[in-house]
Amino acid sequence: MSSRRGSSATGSLGGGGSRVCAKPIFIGGFSGSGKTTVGRMLAERLGLPFVDTDELVERRAGARIPEIFSRFGERVFRDLEREVVVALSRVSNAVVSLGGGVLAFEDLVEEIGERVQMVVLDVTPEEVLRRLDLSRGDRPLLRDPSALTDLWRRRKPLYDRIPLHVDTVGIWPHQVADRIEGLLSLKSIPSRRRVVLELESGGVRYVVCEGLACERVGGLVSRYSSNLFLADWLVGALHGSSFEPFGPLRLIRVGESAKEMGVLMELLEHMAQVGLDREGVLCALG
Numbered sequence: 001m002s003s004r005r006g007s008s009a010t011g012s013l014g015g016g017g018s019r020v021c022a023k024p025i026f027i028g029g030f031s032g033s034g035k036t037t038v039g040r041m042l043a044e045r046l047g048l049p050f051v052d053t054d055e056l057v058e059r060r061a062g063a064r065i066p067e068i069f070s071r072f073g074e075r076v077f078r079d080l081e082r083e084v085v086v087a088l089s090r091v092s093n094a095v096v097s098l099g100g101g102v103l104a105f106e107d108l109v110e111e112i113g114e115r116v117q118m119v120v121l122d123v124t125p126e127e128v129l130r131r132l133d134l135s136r137g138d139r140p141l142l143r144d145p146s147a148l149t150d151l152w153r154r155r156k157p158l159y160d161r162i163p164l165h166v167d168t169v170g171i172w173p174h175q176v177a178d179r180i181e182g183l184l185s186l187k188s189i190p191s192r193r194r195v196v197l198e199l200e201s202g203g204v205r206y207v208v209c210e211g212l213a214c215e216r217v218g219g220l221v222s223r224y225s226s227n228l229f230l231a232d233w234l235v236g237a238l239h240g241s242s243f244e245p246f247g248p249l250r251l252i253r254v255g256e257s258a259k260e261m262g263v264l265m266e267l268l269e270h271m272a273q274v275g276l277d278r279e280g281v282l283c284a285l286g
Contacts, residue, residue: 024091025184026112028098029121029159030152031139032128034168034176035097038121042177043095049238052097056084056237059251069140082108087234087254089115094238104158119180120162125149127169217283221246226280228271232258235285243285248274 025042027035036052043050054065057080061068068077081099088096089112096116103109103120123131129145142148159165166179221227227247231240232254240249250270252258276282 022092023115023117024088024094024096025180026089026096026098026116026118027121027180028103028118028162029100029168030123030128030155031100031142031148032131033100033121033123034131034173035100035121037173038168038176038180039095039097041173042180045177045181046095048093048095049242050095050097051088051237053081053084053088053102054097054099056233057081057099059237060084060233066140074140078105085112088237091234091238100155103162104155106158109161117184118162119164119166119183120159121176122159122165122167122169124169125152128152217243217246221281221283224279224281226274226276227283228274228276228280229283229285230267231285239285243283247283 025048027039027042029035039052040050057068057077058064060080060083061077063071065077068080078101081102082105085098085102085108088094125145125148128148132139132142142151164183166176166183168176229240229243229247229249231249231251233251234254236249236251240251243249250267252263252267271282
């Protein structure tokens with residue numbers, strides 16, 4: 001590795017290697033099948049980030065799902081959901097819990113199919129009614145037992161197209177996670193802690209880390225009077241919580257759409273609001 005004249009670069013290693021999951025693990029199924037509970041449990045076992053697509057859609061919209069449905073309609077929700085699901089299908093080393101309706105869209109399933117490891121959690125309508133409190137009103141398509149049963153019947157043939165299934169009735173979430181591990185032949189992934197490059201140029205210090213070198217980042221930002229983390233909404237969903245102890249996180253759009261003057265001006269305004277000055281540090285998460 002080389003650096004330009006007038007700069008200095010050093011590298012340091014720490015921690016062991018890791019087994020990379022070429023495809024993210026997607027967990028689908030009907031509402032109340034345990035996707036979020038099992039997904040979090042599986043991600044913790046494997047040492048991977050966990051993302052719930054419903055939660056991510058809510059963060060992207062700045063509103064809860066019932067509000068999205070009531071104010072903008074199901075079409076807007078589904079468009080946001082599709083954007084989130086397609087983006088997550090292109091990452092590796094993650095466990096993703098899908099909204100109950102994702103697998104009902106054949107074109108979407110076909111688009112992401114080759115990029116993900118998909119497992120469907122099976123559940124009966126009777127078990128869903130036992131697990132969920134429909135009176136809370138937080139599931140717009142499940143207004144009452146009759147609506148729930150009708151929706152389950154319509155979606156079941158679509159779920160059945162997916163090859164890998166785990167029946168969740170009568171077993172605990174940790175047992176469901178056990179069976180998913182068995183189906184996918186999964187192993188835990190040792191955490192990576194590596195600083196690939198430290199570079200000083202023109203009075204500015206750059207540190208490039210591989211993996212989530214959280215301890216290293218914490219040590220760096222603690223030296224400064226203020227700090228701010230910057231990431232697009234996808235990276236923020238995958239890794240943002242790991243950096244929360246070290247400072248606030250600002251999310252921007254994904255990809256080329258973020259490379260415009262308006263985004264820069266919004267960032268500068270936010271930096272001023274959080275008190276980030278010349279003595280502070282801005283950490284960009286890739």
